[in-house]
Amino acid sequence: MSDALISLVRDGVDVFDLGRQLSVGMPQSPNHPQFWHTLHRRHGDSYRADGSSAANDMITTGTHVGTHIDALAHVSHEGKLFGGVDALQAGVGGKYIEHGVHTIDPIISRGVLLDVPNVLGLDICKPGYEITPADLELAESDARVSVARDDVVLIRSGWGQNFDRGTEAYVGKESGVPGISEAGAHWLASRRVRAAGADTIAFERLAPGGGHTLLPAHRVLLVEQGIYIIEALDLERLAESTHREFTVIVIPLNIYGATGSPVRPLAVVPS
């Protein structure tokens, strides 16, 4: 007998794809191995007896490339991972059995979009701008939602509009990149969210010229609070809709011992 979820799905849902397409040459951080895709067998290379053929391909990629989720094992502070796990010991053997991405259960939760430039009257937050707790609460109020425990909070800075302008523009090493910093991370932690994401490569504010020298929001969320981070989201189409509250689905690849995984998050609403 069909359950209520099946009925809902059959009645129709709208799906917002929050993941970036993975293509050779797309913007990514130079700290991580480049995404590459190649066909090693194409149709016509060989045929089976019945006239059929298969085309096959491979990818090589860093796990923090494209839209991706950070496992708790990704960041340590003063030698510790979340929960006080010894960070050096955790990596012995070449995989993070504790806090690796395989320990993240697939996420099906309420999602909330906080559209910061919209409430600030901007198209895009300025490079290097720190999104404050006050900004987050303004966006929350505008969304008529109260961010709560286990939510997945998606913070739009508008910077995602730079994705198609290439690595230099999107990574923003020289320009800086907008985002929350330590204060915003504490705000998210106070709401006890499950995961937080943004439309930038590093999730948090980067100072102009600074690169990834300090990442305090990563420390607060991944090391102190056990809150996952999702990076390089495409939030543009969702922002253009009226949906600020939705069901979000994030399914990391179950890579044993990895520090992250490419993901293709979805925001889903009944049609």
Place this chain on the structure above:
Amino acid sequence: MSDALISLVRDGVDVFDLGRQLSVGMPQSPNHPQFWHTLHRRHGDSYRADGSSAANDMITTGTHVGTHIDALAHVSHEGKLFGGVDALQAGVGGKYIEHGVHTIDPIISRGVLLDVPNVLGLDICKPGYEITPADLELAESDARVSVARDDVVLIRSGWGQNFDRGTEAYVGKESGVPGISEAGAHWLASRRVRAAGADTIAFERLAPGGGHTLLPAHRVLLVEQGIYIIEALDLERLAESTHREFTVIVIPLNIYGATGSPVRPLAVVPS
């Protein structure tokens, strides 16, 4: 305001993970590049000024490795892809822009489990056994479901119990592997399903000693009918439950031009 889907999710759902863990050395077809995962930076390799550090890693993998979905571009017959697309021309440029895995929309549909060995009174279907339309209908009847348009049909042969026994046992080149063949594929096509999956590496029946010499079900589904195929599913825990009808979520990575993608399908039911 929360929608009905959010309410359902908040009331609680049970999630069955149908994907295999990706780990170095897991069983896979030797026709495809091997899955590998490696940490290139571990905690302790370097520290930021504030005492934090990041651990980073990479993967290399064929796209038909682990639990994965076949795009329509994967198989051709007599020089044609689905819809009569010229298979040689489609690959020029090194990516399949037509029928590549990036053209598969994320799937949120009704799923149906057809537990074949259960209705045959077996633990596992015999190596090389062809699952017939009659077997499928028996399992359908046992499930008290009528397979219908846009469903995702998961055909359990029990062979997934061999996954932990290594490549030779699971790939089954010598032994053969159970599964549907051309007749079963026509049955699925007659029900106009969106995708079909199985708990084996090749989805369809392999004759003992034959390997992948002929794959008629692939031809029917991918080339003639435009029905996606999902391989190397883990259906054991779902089979142990009473759920034969559920919501299935399959989100391929959006790899531009690829012939397949690793996926981690979920079966979801209200708690």
Place this chain on the structure above:
Amino acid sequence: MSDALISLVRDGVDVFDLGRQLSVGMPQSPNHPQFWHTLHRRHGDSYRADGSSAANDMITTGTHVGTHIDALAHVSHEGKLFGGVDALQAGVGGKYIEHGVHTIDPIISRGVLLDVPNVLGLDICKPGYEITPADLELAESDARVSVARDDVVLIRSGWGQNFDRGTEAYVGKESGVPGISEAGAHWLASRRVRAAGADTIAFERLAPGGGHTLLPAHRVLLVEQGIYIIEALDLERLAESTHREFTVIVIPLNIYGATGSPVRPLAVVPS
């Protein structure tokens, strides 16, 4: 009984290493997959019963990355490889069995250094400067050598001094890069050399802002003449010596069907 070559080697030889070190982040063309090196197992990850351990690693790389040799299969003109081989047909099967890098015998030949900036009274040839046959003959005369059949000719532009200044400086897409062009290639062909190399990423002259839009010297050498090209050589230390004539050793990896290979060429002279 020791032969004359062994005696010579035992008396001592000086070896000039003309290859660039392969390291993550080194300059390379963005058209080719990035060089990456990663340790997947480090000492301490596990121990054998006797207290020993092994550390293991992997590389991923384009074959035209770092100092490398171009096989004849690398370039086609109007659908033909060297010798009139059909270029499309040659690639069917996913490897170039004809003219692949595996068909290049290891090279042990006389080498000649043509130090162009030196005879022009420069440190480095100007960006985008075309090295002419007259320049080559001036350098040849200065070297007191007559370039002859089966020689390996190494053309120094001085541009190699930019290697340590990063990808943008070395690849020189905006600035242009010095080198021979069609006329210089014809000069090399008239001398019937076996291979020609340079201290730049593309071997031949690149116009400012132009990138790899046209590569006439590649066409002349690889397609019309069957002369191998070696790129990204380090000629600085050799140029500082007095040696303009020497034995050159170039041993491509024997990669079946590849279009190129990393190499570490040596110039060798008796001490």
Place this chain on the structure above:
Amino acid sequence: MSDALISLVRDGVDVFDLGRQLSVGMPQSPNHPQFWHTLHRRHGDSYRADGSSAANDMITTGTHVGTHIDALAHVSHEGKLFGGVDALQAGVGGKYIEHGVHTIDPIISRGVLLDVPNVLGLDICKPGYEITPADLELAESDARVSVARDDVVLIRSGWGQNFDRGTEAYVGKESGVPGISEAGAHWLASRRVRAAGADTIAFERLAPGGGHTLLPAHRVLLVEQGIYIIEALDLERLAESTHREFTVIVIPLNIYGATGSPVRPLAVVPS
């Protein structure tokens, strides 16, 4: 003016290629990432304005795959590398700056072939057979050579004839593999050789069913003596010749911090 080495080379040399061809599917140890080669761009994928096109490819491979050299950083014993270097500390940063393969100078030395099965009256040494110092001295005597300081010693077991029989036969996990063990390694050390090679995947004797559980010759040579090891050589054609003494050339790729490198060693003799 041409030097004596150039004259020798011009008079003609015979080159014996001691490296195995690198091809997808060749035998290799399952402990190391698989060799893969793939063309990501083929002729016909795109054309430059003048009708030319380039075909490009990539490789992914473990560094201990195919014919390769072990750097001293590859093996530790009781936490130490050669010279007492702390093995754990040496790997911090993800590369072995001490004793990495980039520290191996290109080798141009006298080489000596010790053809063990020939002096034992066999085609191939038996699986799991330990080649003793007495066997080595018998072969040395037969070669009419006295192995001396800085030589490269190539120990033929005949096992290389199994290379074309596939991974199971060549790796020989079940059967065992012939080779020297601790005593033979001490013999090599007593002669103060620079490097030692063999025609097997692990260089030293493997007991039947044992795999790589203990590798005492690796310990003696790499950790205690600082003598490089070359594995998976093709010694068949050289053995068929009369040359037992020759010039050997081994040029590792200059991979910064790696534990090994593919190599294509040559044995060279005046014609």
